[in-house]
Amino acid sequence: MKVEQIYTGCLAQGAYYIKSANEAVIIDPLRETQPYIEKLEQDGVKLKYIFETHFHADFVSGHIDLAKKTGATIVYGPMAETSYDIYSAKDGEVLEVGDVSFTVLHTPGHTMESSVYLLKDQDGKDYAIFTGDTLFLGDVGRPDLAIKQGSVTEKDLAGYLYDSLRNKIMPLADDVLVYPAHGAGSACGKNLSKDTWGVLGDQKKNNYALREDMTKAEFIEEVTSGLTPPPQYFPKNAMMNKAGYTSFDQVLERGAVPLTPAKFEEIVEHQDALMLDTRTPDEFAQGHIPNSIYIGIRGSFAPWVGALITDINQPIVIIANEGKAEEVVTRLARVGYDNTLGYLEGGLEAWKKAGKEVDHIESISPEEFEQRMNKGKIENILDARKPSEYLAHHVKGAVNFPLDYVNKNMDKLSDQGTYYIHCAGGYRSMIMSSILQARGVRNIVDIKKGFKGLEENGNIPLSVYQCPSDMTQEELDELVAAVS
Numbered sequence: 199m200k201v202e203q204i205y206t207g208c209l210a211q212g213a214y215y216i217k218s219a220n221e222a223v224i225i226d227p228l229r230e231t232q233p234y235i236e237k238l239e240q241d242g243v244k245l246k247y248i249f250e251t252h253f254h255a256d257f258v259s260g261h262i263d264l265a266k267k268t269g270a271t272i273v274y275g276p277m278a279e280t281s282y283d284i285y286s287a288k289d290g291e292v293l294e295v296g297d298v299s300f301t302v303l304h305t306p307g308h309t310m311e312s313s314v315y316l317l318k319d320q321d322g323k324d325y326a327i328f329t330g331d332t333l334f335l336g337d338v339g340r341p342d343l344a345i346k347q348g349s350v351t352e353k354d355l356a357g358y359l360y361d362s363l364r365n366k367i368m369p370l371a372d373d374v375l376v377y378p379a380h381g382a383g384s385a386c387g388k389n390l391s392k393d394t395w396g397v398l399g400d401q402k403k404n405n406y407a408l409r410e411d412m413t414k415a416e417f418i419e420e421v422t423s424g425l426t427p428p429p430q431y432f433p434k435n436a437m438m439n440k441a442g443y444t445s446f447d448q449v450l451e452r453g454a455v456p457l458t459p460a461k462f463e464e465i466v467e468h469q470d471a472l473m474l475d476t477r478t479p480d481e482f483a484q485g486h487i488p489n490s491i492y493i494g495i496r497g498s499f500a501p502w503v504g505a506l507i508t509d510i511n512q513p514i515v516i517i518a519n520e521g522k523a524e525e526v527v528t529r530l531a532r533v534g535y536d537n538t539l540g541y542l543e544g545g546l547e548a549w550k551k552a553g554k555e556v557d558h559i560e561s562i563s564p565e566e567f568e569q570r571m572n573k574g575k576i577e578n579i580l581d582a583r584k585p586s587e588y589l590a591h592h593v594k595g596a597v598n599f600p601l602d603y604v605n606k607n608m609d610k611l612s613d614q615g616t617y618y619i620h621c622a623g624g625y626r627s628m629i630m631s632s633i634l635q636a637r638g639v640r641n642i643v644d645i646k647k648g649f650k651g652l653e654e655n656g657n658i659p660l661s662v663y664q665c666p667s668d669m670t671q672e673e674l675d676e677l678v679a680a681v682s
Contacts, residue, residue: 199298199319200241201326203377204233205394208500208529209257210383212394214328216317217243218296224270225249225315225328226379227260229446229532231267234260238268245270246295251330251379252312253278253439255343255432256386257500258534261439263446275304275313281441287313298325303366305332307359308339308386310347314366316374326375327398332359333367334378335391338407341421343386343428345436356418368408372399385429385501431504435534444536446528453516453527453538459552462515462542471513471539474503476526477546479628481519483561483644485546487554490517492632495526497625504533505602506633516541559631561644564651567618568658577615582626583649593620593652594659601626604633611639620645620652 202215206228214225215237222243224234238245245268248261252274262282265272272284273293287293289304297320305314308331315328331339341355375397382392402408406420457465465471473490475482476499482492493502495518507514514537516526523541530538542549550556562570570576579596581588588598599607601621611617611634619634621627624646631644645652652658 199296199325201317201377203395204228205381207383208498209532210381210390211257212377212379212381214377216295216298217241218298218320220244221246221296223247223249223295223300224264226251226254226330227264229258229260229263230450230528231260231264231446234264235267244268247293247300248272249300249315249328250274250278250439251314251328251332252309253345253436254331254379255428255436256380256384256504257532258435258438258443260446262442266445273302275302275311277304277306278311279440303327305329305359305362305366307341307355307362308332309344310350310355310358312339312362316370324371324374326377327367327370328377329367330379331386332362333376333401333405333407334380334387335376335393335396335401336405337387337389337391338363338405338421339386340388340425340428342425343432343436345433345440352422353418356421357414359421360414360417363408367398368402368410370398372397372402374398376401383498385426385432388424429501429505430508431510431533434510435504438534443534446531449531449536449538450524450527453530453536453540454524455540456523456543457515457540458543459549459554462540462549463554465513465515465539469513469539471515472507473517474514474526475517475632476522477517477519479624479644480561480646481546482628482632483559485550485556485558486632487517487546487549488557489636490632491636492628494625494628495519495522495529499526500529500533502601502626502629503530503535506605506629507535508605510534511537514538517545518542520545557635559628559635559642559644561628561646563646564655564658567645567652568655571658576618578617580617580619580630581649582619582621582630587622587649591649591653591660591662593649594661596620599630601630604630608634608637613639613641616641616643618643618645621648623648623650 199218204213213227216223248270261272287302291302293300299318301316303314317326319325342352377395381394382390475490475492476495527538580599581596582601619627
């Protein structure tokens with residue numbers, strides 16, 4: 199038996215490859231199928247099943263394409279209704295793969311169809327559980343992301359989750375391994391561990407949601423409190439996973455097409471395509487195509503695309519570093535942005551050689567920021583971090599202006615004075631700067647290295663506030679407004 203976790207840091211997502219004898223299973227695969235097919239060919243095994251733990255909201259799974267290419271059966275637990283062929287397993291049903299078996303444990307709560315797969319080894323011993331978003335390390339799946347089914351509320355789902363954990367998960371032995379679908383960085387839970395796998399006994403001791411003395415009412419209150427609004431693309435991805443999608447091969451063939459500057463410009467003008475610049479913050483600041491939006495491939499690219507580009511069908515053309523265009527198209531497709539129409543061949547240098555206009559953003563060091571502050575030249579400081587980050591520690595006089603909500607808060611800015619923008623390390627602030635500039639706010643200055651650089655400078659006055667861990671989102675928003 200071989201169990202392999204295939205972890206993707208950008209999405210904080212774990213897919214799983216399990217083989218036994220001449221058969222294999224893949225659990226919660228990403229959109230692109232070729233890496234899995236290559237793994238099957240290397241091991242000389244046949245893919246028997248593709249297990250889906252639930253309708254994922256934070257990424258588009260590759261289950262449909264993978265099934266078509268391999269002949270494997272897509273398996274969901276009870277209550278999963280799709281527009282494509284699946285095998286809907288019963289609660290407690292056993293599916294054999296080579297010399298091992300998987301028992302389907304229906305665990306409604308995160309979603310109604312959520313299921314956990316219990317792997318028993320060749321001796322019939324419970325070996326591991328693949329928990330999807332039912333159980334994370336240190337947390338459980340939030341109950342507000344499910345595709346709406348009738349009048350079921352998030353509190354109803356939280357109650358189901360309480361029962362699922364206590365009836366299906368907690369009775370298992372302490373030495374059973376736990377393989378969740380996500381780790382720290384995912385928006386599918388509130389406080390996920392940085393570890394990507396663990397042991398059930400540790401979770402029984404340390405995970406608040408598995409406390410034996412916790413009542414259902416206490417659990418519901420704790421799981422549903424402090425939830426931030428989910429990214430706007432989540433329900434769209436969940437529906438794609440339920441209803442189906444365009445083949446990834448077609449998306450890649452259409453999106454990884456080199457474009458001359460003239461053709462690039464034509465597509466932007468005639469198809470209202472968004473110009474997405476995926477290089478580094480410094481490269482974008484030094485020169486970029488006017489009205490292009492920056493979201494760097496080296497950061498949390500896909501989640502920020504999903505959070506900020508509200509139309510999932512938006513036509514997109516790409517500016518990328520040499521050899522990175524196919525990766526950009528792939529990572530866009532992972533979160534359902536399939537309408538990529540090509541990339542600028544030769545990058546910005548080709549654009550310049552064609553005599554096209556180039557824009558830039560002023561980007562200064564923390565030391566330069568300090569000098570301007572001492573001279574009284576700093577007027578408006580925008581902190582692009584999350585409210586909780588801002589409250590914990592921020593520059594005195596800074597206003598919290600989270601990147602997550604920039605689309606909603608544009609009307610709060612004026613064309614008077616200059617806005618100095620920072621985040622934690624320089625990634626989010628450049629995204630925000632690009633958005634503001636593209637929408638006509640020209641008086642902006644980005645601060646390199648973000649709050650980390652400002653803090654390390656040591657001469658810039660800071661304010662500290664320890665945010666209570668049980669504070670609700672409404673209370674957090676009110677406090678941030680007051681402090682700002």
